[in-house]
Amino acid sequence: MNAGFNGLNPAQRQAAEHNFGPLLILAGAGTGKTRVVTTRIAGMLFNDIPASQILAVTFTNKAAVEMRERVDSMVPNNMAEDVTLCTFHSLCVRILRVCIERLGYKKNFSIYTQSDQMGLLKQILVRKAGKDENIDAFMVQSLISNAKNTGQPVSQDENSLISDIYRTYQKELKAFNAVDFDDLIILAVKALKENNDIREHWRKRFRFVMVDEFQDTNNLQMELLQQVVNEEHNICVVGDDDQSIYGWRGADITNILDFERFFPNPTIVKLEENYRSVNRVLRLANSVIRHNIDRREKTLWSSQGEGEKIRISSMPDAQTEAEWVVGEIMEKHHMDNRTWKDFAILFRTNTQSRIMEEQLREHEVPYRVIGGQSFFEKREIKDILSYLALFVNPDDDVSLLRIINTPPRGIGTGTIGSATQYSIEHDQSIFESIQDEDFIATCSTRAKNALEQFVEMVNGFADTANTKTGNYATMTEDMIREIEYEDYLKRSCKTADEANNRRKNVAELVESMYNHVAGKKKGLRKFLDSCSLMQDKDNEKEQGDEVSLITMHASKGLEFPVCHIIGMEEGILPHSRSIDEGTKDEERRLLYVAITRAKEQLNITWCHSRKKWGDKVPCMPSTFFNEMDKSECVETTYEELADEPVNEDYAASFFQEMKAMLSQ
Numbered sequence: 001m002n003a004g005f006n007g008l009n010p011a012q013r014q015a016a017e018h019n020f021g022p023l024l025i026l027a028g029a030g031t032g033k034t035r036v037v038t039t040r041i042a043g044m045l046f047n048d049i050p051a052s053q054i055l056a057v058t059f060t061n062k063a064a065v066e067m068r069e070r071v072d073s074m075v076p077n078n079m080a081e082d083v084t085l086c087t088f089h090s091l092c093v094r095i096l097r098v099c100i101e102r103l104g105y106k107k108n109f110s111i112y113t114q115s116d117q118m119g120l121l122k123q124i125l126v127r128k129a130g131k132d133e134n135i136d137a138f139m140v141q142s143l144i145s146n147a148k149n150t151g152q153p154v155s156q157d158e159n160s161l162i163s164d165i166y167r168t169y170q171k172e173l174k175a176f177n178a179v180d181f182d183d184l185i186i187l188a189v190k191a192l193k194e195n196n197d198i199r200e201h202w203r204k205r206f207r208f209v210m211v212d213e214f215q216d217t218n219n220l221q222m223e224l225l226q227q228v229v230n231e232e233h234n235i236c237v238v239g240d241d242d243q244s245i246y247g248w249r250g251a252d253i254t255n256i257l258d259f260e261r262f263f264p265n266p267t268i269v270k271l272e273e274n275y276r277s278v279n280r281v282l283r284l285a286n287s288v289i290r291h292n293i294d295r296r297e298k299t300l301w302s303s304q305g306e307g308e309k310i311r312i313s314s315m316p317d318a319q320t321e322a323e324w325v326v327g328e329i330m331e332k333h334h335m336d337n338r339t340w341k342d343f344a345i346l347f348r349t350n351t352q353s354r355i356m357e358e359q360l361r362e363h364e365v366p367y368r369v370i371g372g373q374s375f376f377e378k379r380e381i382k383d384i385l386s387y388l389a390l391f392v393n394p395d396d397d398v399s400l401l402r403i404i405n406t407p408p409r410g411i412g413t414g415t416i417g418s419a420t421q422y423s424i425e426h427d428q429s430i431f432e433s434i435q436d437e438d439f440i441a442t443c444s445t446r447a448k449n450a451l452e453q454f455v456e457m458v459n460g461f462a463d464t465a466n467t468k469t470g471n472y473a474t475m476t477e478d479m480i481r482e483i484e485y486e487d488y489l490k491r492s493c494k495t496a497d498e499a500n501n502r503r504k505n506v507a508e509l510v511e512s513m514y515n516h517v518a519g520k521k522k523g524l525r526k527f528l529d530s531c532s533l534m535q536d537k538d539n540e541k542e543q544g545d546e547v548s549l550i551t552m553h554a555s556k557g558l559e560f561p562v563c564h565i566i567g568m569e570e571g572i573l574p575h576s577r578s579i580d581e582g583t584k585d586e587e588r589r590l591l592y593v594a595i596t597r598a599k600e601q602l603n604i605t606w607c608h609s610r611k612k613w614g615d616k617v618p619c620m621p622s623t624f625f626n627e628m629d630k631s632e633c634v635e636t637t638y639e640e641l642a643d644e645p646v647n648e649d650y651a652a653s654f655f656q657e658m659k660a661m662l663s664q
Helices: 010-017 033-046 061-074 088-097 114-129 137-150 161-175 181-194 196-205 219-228 279-289 318-335 350-362 379-392 397-403 413-425 445-465 472-482 485-492 496-518 524-535 576-581 584-595 623-627 638-643 648-663
Strands: 023-027 054-058 084-087 110-112 178-180 208-211 235-239 267-271 310-315 343-347 367-370 547-551 560-565 598-607 609-612 615-618 633-637
Touching: 010 033, 010 267, 023 033, 033 054, 033 061, 033 208, 033 235, 054 061, 054 088, 061 084, 084 088, 088 181, 088 219, 110 114, 110 181, 114 137, 114 161, 114 178, 137 161, 137 181, 137 219, 161 178, 178 181, 181 196, 181 219, 196 219, 208 219, 279 310, 279 584, 279 598, 279 623, 310 318, 310 638, 318 343, 318 350, 318 560, 318 598, 318 638, 343 350, 350 367, 350 496, 350 547, 379 397, 379 445, 379 472, 379 485, 379 496, 379 524, 397 413, 445 472, 472 485, 472 496, 485 496, 496 524, 496 609, 560 584, 576 584, 584 623, 633 638
Parallel strands: 023 235, 023 267, 054 084, 054 208, 110 178, 208 235, 310 598, 310 633, 343 547, 343 560, 367 547, 560 598
Antiparallel strands: 609 615
């Protein structure tokens, strides 16, 4: 049996038939790497390589399960049953279960999940920093994880609070005979390095090693592979340096660029025939990515035909951009008989999704958000909306409970619990209860003062909130300043970048309020109603017939017939941070990933201006436009697009639908 080799192109077949010695498969976007990997495993089994000697490592359990299902379907009976298909963490658990005693742990060690970590860290924080110190446990966990993965100290000062917390955390983890996910790889590497017999056991067990998505590996994972792979160097790695977009979370692109340094004289196979996209899309992607100097040369091509030219359109502002993109999607849906799920809108930052969501909602176009929460589900947005809802309706217990101590103002969980119980017993709202003299008399002086200040703040803003002529956008800005919400974000976020992104989300919300005030719809209540409708989405897990709103990072591995890349401006893509950090190459790879999601049609838009904190700020087109092969593109402006004649069939169809809706 040939394990399906006949269906492969020459490069794919070369990769699939290679069994011995190091092999680097450079699999460009859409070139069928999963088929090659699974066919290669099946071929090894048909060539009488024992299944128990084959190890294939993936990054997610989902990928491992899908790979196993495909291999099982390619071989008879249970031939692939003993193949080890697992994640890096699963592999390390297998190793440690038989040797962790050498490292001072008991064999029945526990693995702490993130929630377990949080529980332990919060206990340590209370002991080390005190109850009144507002140190975020998630931030501490992030710093500890980063230190473990990079091998760097959590702080340069060994006497600092974070260093003390780190040492205590590790000491107590070991006392509980527990490890966290980062420890799994660290300890497995340590066990293999320090114990020849353990290392030789696993090298004999796994004579043939495969690694998927190799461009996403970090230094620790590379160390693990070097310990597991034996002197035969029967290692096959599959990846694409042009799609290495996770440097910000530790991925080291030099693992794939310098593969020869780790495993000498490898066979290198390039998969360049793309089975996803038309050639104009691929040539545009090629023209961009070749500007990255440190890369392995490859050129994507396709037998899918030439396709339409890529349209690059300049828009006056983000509102117009959203209106045009959604209008274009609706027209294509009606006129080309396309399903909604044929369309994707790709963006660099989560803040760009809000205005698109509003337009899709307004036109009743079904959509789903991938790679991030819906704008109106974000923590900071829900916080601000809860304040506003409470100003309009002080009896809204749900909103009150969300924000009564957010940011912390000295109203503890005990006081909140007592107020809730009191409100139930006296059949009144919690807001009424915290003003009730009998309840107040049961509180400590500190809690009493904090409650009085909270009530005063709510009543003060409620006057403006319930005035039809009041400017609730300005009021919201005043409220954000008074409660020092931005300082709270800085304290409670893991990183400065996260705090800045959340601050931008709040700014986006305020901006939408200014637009609402300026529009025909008046009143805070109506604004809150419109926001509630935007949160009232169905929670389908599987994609239905809906447009995909997706971050560029989350788009990797996905494909859509029609793609819209929005916000292609300098500072957004490439991100302003990349200039300071010297990571513009990774931004270019991110654009390459976004472009290669399109199967048939690609539209790219940028704006001349965007509103930030209520002010119109001029924007410049991305410098990446200068790197694009313009022979593959048609450049146009919104004014030119607006002057195009309306498609009569679409207009007739649109008005028929409107007529039907009105008659209902």
